[in-house]
Amino acid sequence: MGFRQVxxxxxxxxxxxxIGSAGxxxxxxxxxxxxxxxxxxxxxxxxxxxxxxGNVVADYLASLGHGRPPGDHFVDAPSPxxxxxxxxxxxGVLTPRLVNIN
Structure with missing residues (x-):
């Protein structure tokens, strides 16, 4: 797509x-x-x-991809x-992080 900085x-x-160290x-x-x-x-x-x-959209998309075969997957029509x-x-709504302190 021509992006120079990602x-x-x-x-x-x-x-x-x-990614930095695996053999x-x-x-x-x-x-x-x-x-x-x-x-x-x-x-x-x-x-x-x-x-x-900090990125619930990416987290949601990753959960959709979990268990699918490797390759490119596209979302043509976003779900509700x-x-x-x-x-x-x-x-800019922040999503709270729930932490168990017990």
Whole structure:
């Protein structure tokens, strides 16, 4: 699409660490190699950690993709729940983080 600067946000710190350090024997080494290949292209890619509450739209989309086969998946018509999360994201509503302190 011609983007020159890309920021990838993930709520998975372990994924960020794997991309930076996984060896060839890791079970997901093929995925990690592909991510590294994409990072090496002629663009700037930044991978950062955000809590899932900081990007509920991405968290929702990730949950839709969980369990699907690898590859590209497109959402042509957002579900009512996705529209709900998109709306709140656009107007800046924060999602609280529930923490068990017991």
């Amino acid at each position: 920021q990838v946000q993930t709520d998975s710190l372990s994924s960020i660490h794997l 060839e024997r890791h079970p997901h080494s093929a995925w990690i190699s592909e991510i590294r290949r994409l990072q090496s292209l002629d663009w700037q890619v930044e991978i950062i950690h955000v809590y899932r509450e 729940l996705l529209n709900y999360w998109l709306y709140f994201d656009c107007i």
